[in-house]
Amino acid sequence: MIQRSNLRFSQSRSSLFLLGLIGTAVFSFGQIHFTEVSAQFDVRGYSYFGGHGISWVDVNRDGRVDIFVKNQAADGLPAVPDILYINYGSYFVDEAGTRGAADAYAYGTHGAVFVDLDRDRDFDLFVSTTYGGISPAYNHLYRNNGNAFFEDITSSIVPAQTTDLSTRGVAAADFDKDGDIDLYFSNPLPDPDPFNPLPSPPQSLPNFYINNGDGTFTPEYRGIDWTGFTQGVTTGDYDGDGDIDIAQAMWGPPSTVYRNNGTGHFRNVGGPIGISVSNGEFDNGIVWADVDNDGDLDLAIVGTGRIALYRNTANHYSRYQVIRWTRPIGGFHVSFGDFDNDTDLDLYLSGENVYENDGQGNFTVVPETESGLEDSLTMEDPRGAALADFDGDGDLDIYATDKRGYNRLFRNDLDNSDWIEAEILSDTRGHIGSIGAKVDLYVAGHVGVPTYLKGHREMTGEYGYLGQDSPIAHFGARAAGGAEYDLRVTFPDGTQRVYGGLTPGQKVQVASISPPLNLRGEKIENKALFYRETLLELTWEPNPLNDDVQNYRLYELNQGQNLLAELPANQFSYTLRNMDKTIVYRFAVTAVDSQGLESEAATTIVNGEAPVERSQRRGLNRTLKGRL
């Protein structure tokens, strides 16, 4: 009996081992599979109500992405705090209260976006408040002090708000291309009728906070009329003209796209560019993503029991697929991510299932028995979701919120090295995350060649329905055969950086390298009694936007661009000997980071006037002062 038992145990253990091997082999080769781990990591939120949206963001800059859950209040509990789960690796702890990010105002939160408003390379927070008959319902701005402790700075930087708001989706980007982050919020009025099936008379309301550049904001109307109840909002450069456009999902009026004219003023172009969702539908989420790897943003609109997929062809959209499901949910949110690291974007419908991309943008549902998303299908009232590689294993995990149940965390079980991630630590304006930046992955040696494009991502804030992915661009990138890739980052101001020869299985930290500041040149007379040498002393200052400067390069520009010297990062001056005091010289200094990327040049012109006299000899300074 004992022997039989042992035999059975032995057989059982062998079977488990074989199953494990098979499972590992399957996931290693890229099959989509998730495991629901919300209980394990204790990130379920309020277990029976509240969850409307989620932002993945590393608020405390510890390299682990944290979770911010946007909670709407429930009846009888009007002031429900939002949740900030700090990621401690093997567990999360809600620290929203102690860190000042609870935003517990009636009637809770819908839209919220983390964005670096003050260019100090941490994520600040813009949070809406939902009007539910309790005043005031104002938007709030919180400044991150760098350690993920937040200070409510609303009153100091935004003029007093006098109107209750029913904000749902929000957006953040440099809409007017002046180098700082502006904010957009939907439903800038207290009590819109969400069930009006027809477009309401347009109301030109101030629904932007335009950044004045000095840390304050001015409410402005920028061409987006309120015509009906708005749900999700997203941003992207759909027409590739270098500015940030806005798309929003609406109830009643058709969901639409607002084209930016380049100065932060918008025009509704939904109809002309082919977005053909009709009036009277109830769309909740809208997403831009390049699902066919052709370098432009395709569009998905979710709501009314379907996902409408639009392909972007020369800035014109055409609907090419409609996904419907059987669950009795309207559909609030879709996320696009390369869940199986096969270089194309797959689709997750919040509270439903994952759909695999065939590489051309056509999606096929992956049965929950394969995907492991059975628990997704049990969500009571699924709302926003978002993606992040929260465990740092190179694949995208999902957090999905539930308005009437607990939130889910689906860990991706993929186990391979077929990925490359790009985290933008600072763009050319000093913003971490760099909303509006475009990140493209190419086969090595073929940057800019469309047929070698392996993925196009645009960094955005909120999208779909109140979801915000971790601001780290994730790409599937096959490692087989020693493949290498080039990563091109186009910052919002058009500046590009290329990281070449990347092997899969690594995260690239992208930091725009900015030119040094205050480059000056001065001719100085270095005297002997019988000889006058003209020195040219160049000085500059380090740019505080740069975290990673390896060295500086000094160029002379009088005849082309001649490299004069390569200097260490702690040297901020350079002296050229025996120059001609009558010649006008032009110089440039660039900063170079540890990746070898070189900044734009800071330049200066040194005129042909007589050199100044200067002595470094201490004892003589006083006596020489009168003569110098």
Added chain:
Amino acid sequence: MKKIILPLSLALLCSAAAWAQPQTRIKLLPDEERYFTVGLLGGFYFLQDQVFQELYGKSAPFFGAEMTLRFPIREPHGMDIAAGGRTLTKKGLTSYTEEDLSLRLTNLSLSLRYSYDTGRFALFLGPGIEYVTYKETYAETFPIDSTNGSQTGLHLTAGGYVHVTSGLSLKGYFKYCRIETDKPGFRINLGGTEWGLGILYRFYF
């Protein structure tokens, strides 16, 4: 040339005045001294040039030699013809980069001086001409190794002797030199004041 005429005239005027007023001689020296001296000198040269002062300091020590031929006119008055030379070297630093410098100045001078010699001591005053050679050596970082050249100028000197014995005298003097050059492309004032002491031996003839 005008610069030399005025001090020369002054010296001759003093000689003429002395001729008209004979004095009693002190007996340490013969009644009429026509002698030739040789001696060694040392002292400090204070250059006026501000750049020199900035680079090398306010003064430089020197040493040199002198010989004098005295012609009595009517004792104790007489005329000296003096020829001498001195050399100085000084280390310095360039004004901005503070690199090493080295300067050598060598002067040759010829003076015509009125001499008032009591036999115990003597005073003299007179003008002269200076010929200076210079060499400045630079650090390796400079595009040239050194600069050298020469220049002539004028001086006015005054001083006195104390006759220790009939053959040996001690000398103290002051000399104001005016020497400028703009050969490097800018003006350098090599002039200044020279304060020195000397010891001389006298040969009568």
